[in-house]
Amino acid sequence: MNLFLLVISYLKARPLNTLLNIFLLSLGIAVITILLVFSNQMKEKISDNTKGIDLVVGAKGSPLQLILCNIFHIDYPTGNIKLIDADRLAKHRLVKNAIPLALGDSYQNFRIIGTNRAYAELYNAELTAGVWWAADLEVVLGANTAQLLQLKVGDTFSSAHGLSKEGHAHDENPFVVMGILKRTTGPLDNLILTNVSSIWKVHDAHVEDSSNVADTLSSHSVLVPTAMAQDSTLEITSLLIKYRNPIAAIQLPRYINGQTNMQAASPAFEAARLFSILGVGVELMTGFAYVLIFISAISIFIALYNSLKERQYDLAIMRSMGASRTKLFVITQLEGITLTLAGSMFGLALGHGVLFLFTTILEESQRTGINAWAFYKEEAFLLLGSLFLGILCSLIPAIQAYRTDIHKVLAGN
Numbered sequence: 001m002n003l004f005l006l007v008i009s010y011l012k013a014r015p016l017n018t019l020l021n022i023f024l025l026s027l028g029i030a031v032i033t034i035l036l037v038f039s040n041q042m043k044e045k046i047s048d049n050t051k052g053i054d055l056v057v058g059a060k061g062s063p064l065q066l067i068l069c070n071i072f073h074i075d076y077p078t079g080n081i082k083l084i085d086a087d088r089l090a091k092h093r094l095v096k097n098a099i100p101l102a103l104g105d106s107y108q109n110f111r112i113i114g115t116n117r118a119y120a121e122l123y124n125a126e127l128t129a130g131v132w133w134a135a136d137l138e139v140v141l142g143a144n145t146a147q148l149l150q151l152k153v154g155d156t157f158s159s160a161h162g163l164s165k166e167g168h169a170h171d172e173n174p175f176v177v178m179g180i181l182k183r184t185t186g187p188l189d190n191l192i193l194t195n196v197s198s199i200w201k202v203h204d205a206h207v208e209d210s211s212n213v214a215d216t217l218s219s220h221s222v223l224v225p226t227a228m229a230q231d232s233t234l235e236i237t238s239l240l241i242k243y244r245n246p247i248a249a250i251q252l253p254r255y256i257n258g259q260t261n262m263q264a265a266s267p268a269f270e271a272a273r274l275f276s277i278l279g280v281g282v283e284l285m286t287g288f289a290y291v292l293i294f295i296s297a298i299s300i301f302i303a304l305y306n307s308l309k310e311r312q313y314d315l316a317i318m319r320s321m322g323a324s325r326t327k328l329f330v331i332t333q334l335e336g337i338t339l340t341l342a343g344s345m346f347g348l349a350l351g352h353g354v355l356f357l358f359t360t361i362l363e364e365s366q367r368t369g370i371n372a373w374a375f376y377k378e379e380a381f382l383l384l385g386s387l388f389l390g391i392l393c394s395l396i397p398a399i400q401a402y403r404t405d406i407h408k409v410l411a412g413n
Helices: 001-011 015-049 063-072 083-092 117-122 145-148 196-203 248-259 267-311 313-320 327-363 377-393 395-402 406-412
Strands: 055-059 095-107 112-113 127-130 138-141 177-180 190-194 240-244 260-266
Touching: 001 015, 001 112, 001 327, 015 063, 015 267, 015 327, 015 377, 055 063, 063 240, 063 260, 063 267, 083 095, 083 240, 083 260, 095 117, 095 190, 095 196, 095 260, 112 145, 112 196, 117 138, 177 190, 177 377, 190 196, 240 406, 260 267, 260 406, 267 313, 267 327, 267 377, 267 395, 313 327, 327 377, 327 395, 377 395
Parallel strands: 112 190, 138 177
Antiparallel strands: 055 240, 055 260, 095 112, 095 240, 127 177, 138 190
């Protein structure tokens, strides 16, 4: 007697109950899977995106906004800071490296960043086509940007002020695509990179062209060599700073926040704050998922208990034909385990499938770089948990099957 085929036959005999139990359990597992994959990958991306950046310095405002805007590029700037002040900070004895960022414009909602090559090197970016920018109004596109905007090397476009498509267009200063980056699964994938002076140029700031940098570099900015160091009219959005030594972590933020008109924010601290905020929503959704799983467990238990009553005569006949009590116990246990394992596997597939659709169909979701088919060890624990749940739900019905009294059941029929 093939026990597994017998269990499948029992489940097929009650198709609606079977499908309902599997569906309820799969919904709960799918929600947990989505939250698991999303939160794990967000943590990985936050860790990768902040690697090599100890401090973000910008205009005074919200520290979290400063981090979201200048590292993850999902918020608006808190304002601008003077280039002369940023230069002074870049020369500070506690600063090892400082990378300037100039924001303000976009193209089709893809942000244009004025920076230098050090920003791309921070994420180990490499070109897959073309060359790096060499002069003003030359840009390099991230992988997602090039793909979604269908731009290639040699194409031109005009930026718009702000992050909306309806912003004021700078048609008089079109950008030209010089290169396209390989996919990095980081923030560069969704950006348009150029030099800082290009951002100034489209906003009518008076700077020298980057192809004609003066020989007297001592009078020029440390961060932007094409600009005069003492020009008080020039501004950038922020600085990404790498500490020179551990002491800087204590002294530098205090100095910036207390003795300058700028603000310093720690990516590590603000990322932890962000996760504490998001954690409330994740916990609520996880709680809802566990409620679904609990309801599913109750439903499976009731279904098995009721079906046992209906099959008492069948079990008595099996016992009279030589089936042991243990075999009846195992059959009932297998029925519960099959239901929960089927629900869990379908739930895992449903969770990854929903993420795949979410990251494929919606353009904004494509920019997140979430890999819907990434699997984590916690998912194996979900399957083991479903195995235990199946054993638990079918334990009482299995004990009842084990205690089946052949004579009493047959005499009653």
